[in-house]
Amino acid sequence: MTQINAVLGGTSAAKASPMPAFLKIGDCLELPAATMTFDRNEEIYGETDPAEFVYQVVRGAVRTTRYLEDGRRQVGAFHLPQDIFGFEAGDTYRFTVEAIVDTEVRLVKRSALETAISKDMRAARALWTLTSAHLEKLQDQVLLLGRKSALERVAAFLLEMVQRKPNGGAVDLPMSRNDIADYLGLTIETVSRTLTQLERTKAIALPSSRHIVLCNRSALAMA
Amino acid sequence: MTQINAVLGGTSAAKASPMPAFLKIGDCLELPAATMTFDRNEEIYGETDPAEFVYQVVRGAVRTTRYLEDGRRQVGAFHLPQDIFGFEAGDTYRFTVEAIVDTEVRLVKRSALETAISKDMRAARALWTLTSAHLEKLQDQVLLLGRKSALERVAAFLLEMVQRKPNGGAVDLPMSRNDIADYLGLTIETVSRTLTQLERTKAIALPSSRHIVLCNRSALAMA
DNA sequence: CGTTGCATTGAAATCCCTCAAGCGAGGTGG
DNA sequence: CCACCTCGCTTGAGGGATTTCAATGCAACG
Numbered sequence: 492m493t494q495i496n497a498v499l500g501g502t503s504a505a506k507a508s509p510m511p512a513f514l515k516i517g518d519c520l521e522l523p524a525a526t527m528t529f530d531r532n533e534e535i536y537g538e539t540d541p542a543e544f545v546y547q548v549v550r551g552a553v554r555t556t557r558y559l560e561d562g563r564r565q566v567g568a569f570h571l572p573q574d575i576f577g578f579e580a581g582d583t584y585r586f587t588v589e590a591i592v593d594t595e596v597r598l599v600k601r602s603a604l605e606t607a608i609s610k611d612m613r614a615a616r617a618l619w620t621l622t623s624a625h626l627e628k629l630q631d632q633v634l635l636l637g638r639k640s641a642l643e644r645v646a647a648f649l650l651e652m653v654q655r656k657p658n659g660g661a662v663d664l665p666m667s668r669n670d671i672a673d674y675l676g677l678t679i680e681t682v683s684r685t686l687t688q689l690e691r692t693k694a695i696a697l698p699s700s701r702h703i704v705l706c707n708r709s710a711l712a713m714a
Numbered sequence: 715m716t717q718i719n720a721v722l723g724g725t726s727a728a729k730a731s732p733m734p735a736f737l738k739i740g741d742c743l744e745l746p747a748a749t750m751t752f753d754r755n756e757e758i759y760g761e762t763d764p765a766e767f768v769y770q771v772v773r774g775a776v777r778t779t780r781y782l783e784d785g786r787r788q789v790g791a792f793h794l795p796q797d798i799f800g801f802e803a804g805d806t807y808r809f810t811v812e813a814i815v816d817t818e819v820r821l822v823k824r825s826a827l828e829t830a831i832s833k834d835m836r837a838a839r840a841l842w843t844l845t846s847a848h849l850e851k852l853q854d855q856v857l858l859l860g861r862k863s864a865l866e867r868v869a870a871f872l873l874e875m876v877q878r879k880p881n882g883g884a885v886d887l888p889m890s891r892n893d894i895a896d897y898l899g900l901t902i903e904t905v906s907r908t909l910t911q912l913e914r915t916k917a918i919a920l921p922s923s924r925h926i927v928l929c930n931r932s933a934l935a936m937a
Numbered sequence: 938c939g940t941t942g943c944a945t946t947g948a949a950a951t952c953c954c955t956c957a958a959g960c961g962a963g964g965t966g967g
Numbered sequence: 968c969c970a971c972c973t974c975g976c977t978t979g980a981g982g983g984a985t986t987t988c989a990a991t992g993c994a995a996c997g
Contacts, residue, residue, distance in 0.1 A: 557857050565860040567853055580846030585853060609835060619842050622849060623803030629852040630790060630808060634780050636859035637788045637899030641985070668944060676860030678986055683945055699994090700944055864953070891976065901954055906977055922962090923976055 514547045514597045516575060517617035520607060524597035529590035538587045542579040544598040548572050551594025552665040555586035556673070566674035568628070569666060571655055575621055578604070592665045636676045643714035644675040645685040649695065649703060650711055661704045668700070737770045737820045739798060740840035743830060747820035752813035761810045765802040767821040771795050774817025775888040778809035779896070789897035791851070792889060794878055798844060801827070815888045859899045866937035867898040868908040872918065872926060873934055884927045891923075 514524040526549070529535055535546065535553060548570050555567040555576060567586055570576045576588060578601075608615040635644055648671060652662045664671070672679045686703070689695045694711055696704040705711060737747040749772070752758055758769065758776060771793050778790040778799060790809055793799045799811060801824070831838040858867055871894060875885045887894075895902045909926070912918045917934055919927040928934060 557853070559857070559861060563861045565857045567856060580843055580850070585850065612832060612835075612838070615835070615838050615842070619838070619845060620803055622842060622845050626845060626849045626852065627803070627808065629849065629856060630780070632856055633790060633852060633859060634782070634788045636856060637896075638782060638786045667942095673860075679944080680946085680987085681985060684985095687945075902976080903955085903978085904953060907953095910977075 512549075512597050514545070514575075514599050516547075516614070516621060519611070520614040520617050522599045522603055522607060524599045526595060526597055528593065528595045531590060531592050533590050535588040535590060535594075535596065536577065536584055538585065539583050542577065542582060542584045543601055544577060545575065545601055545604050546577040546588075547597045548574050548576070549595040549597055551596075552591040553588050553594055553596075554591055554666065554670055554674075555588050557586055564673045565676070566670055568625075569670075569674065578618065578621070591667075591670065640714070641675075641677055641681050641685050642688070644677060645671075645682060645689065646694075646711040646714050648675055649689075649705060650708070653705055653708075660706075660708070661702065664701045664703065735772075735820050737768070737798075737822050739770075739837070739844060742834070743837040743840050745822045745826055745830060747822045749818060749820055751816065751818045754813060754815050756813050758811040758813060758817075758819065759800065759807055761808065762806050765800065765805060765807045766824055767800060768798065768824055768827050769800045769811075769819045769821045771797050771799070772818040772820055774819075775814040776811050776817055776819075777814055777889065777893055777897075778811050780809055787896045788899070789893055791848075792893075792897065794888075801841065801844070814890075814893065862937070864898075864900055864904050864908050865911070867900060868894075868905060868912065869917075869934040869937050871898055872912075872928060873931070876928055876931075883929075883931070884925065887924045887926065 512524045512526050513521050515521045524547070529551075536544075538557065550572055552572075553570045553576065555570070557565050557567060559565075568576075569591070577584065577598075579585065604618070608618055635647055639647065649662060652664065653660070656662070666674075668679045668682050671677075672682045675682065677685075686695070686697060689711070690697050692710070694705075694707045696706055698704065735747045735749050736744045738744045747770070752774075759767075761780065773795055775795075776793045776799065778793070780788050780790060782788075791799075792814070800807065800821075802808065827841070831841055858870055862870065872885060875887065876883070879885070889897075891902045891905050894900075895905045898905065900908075909918070909920060912934070913920050915933070917928075917930045919929055921927065
């Protein structure tokens, strides 16, 4: 199941990668990090766990989610390789984070990060920039959820994905329709219908459900 | 119209308040600040203006908004006395900010803030905490916009307002139904109808449209 | 080759929006 | 001081986008 690869202690890794791992933020903060792997749908941490570690995706993808008492779910973000998550102001996490596919992450103790930023102004700056970037993304998400139609939401999602993982005009989605729906504030059926609609209008092609080719990107941008 | 009260230069103020103003963040960052006043609905800065100043509300209230090309509007936040706004990671603002009522703000040059945080670790920390607080609020807003019903949104809004400006179980709203609607991702009519519905169920009382008494707060909390 | 999980499609229902009218408080001018 | 206007808010009727419920399709897997 979960596999720990403790690089911090210097003990030899179980896996073939002998090089010690580092978690890098910006270009001025680099900390020795442990490595862990998670299976598809495995929880990395829970919504109210003590916020003890800060993570970076190495391989795979994760979703951050919040639940309402009745089970309604909102996906706050998807994190892809290089992305940092789990850096909190308070003492506990505010999201549940799960692996979308088999995922490898690096993690450092939050206290190590705190120490680093208290010593290095530039590191502190880098972390603030990181938080601001998250903030700006959420601001976009608020506009999307508050005022955009299903069609606009799905189109924006596809454009976001292709921008984050450029793949020659195509997207390989790691996440399910359910994840997309809960990210966009829609239902799985609406996401599916909207995608077929975009296919009918030749804005995209759907060779398979998780592989999407963006044929007409300006049509998507116009919503 | 707009009245500037430049305290920075030491010139005597036009208004009756002779004391120099300071912009305070947390309890370790305090900068000499200029004072400005804005009329109701007057713009404080625009969405793409260079982000030259950081503001703090002294009196009144402001809204931060973003517009879609076709005029759809999303209110990102309401800022009340003490709140800081306009602190950006990039070079330009990302929101239009307008006074909701006649409003007094203090402002400091962004560069002054940058200097302060580069000298004082604790100030840098305070600013990161501030950004994180904004982030957490937006995360709540994303859940609200993505997954909550109109009734839940309006109830959450009322609870947020009473929590931010405790007034013995009552709220005096500075903003219009339009502002509320654009904050909650609804229409003005839905906000109005939802409020009357809450009034019918005795959760609130509406002595006047801007003055709301919260009669049954647990009913609101349950949505 | 059946099972299982995810995705698509259809039909009906619902919640919220749109359009339109009415209401009430506040301000202005006669 | 009252008529009138304006602006914001409320209310109603109808419509539409999205959800809900239900069935089918499809690919992976044992």
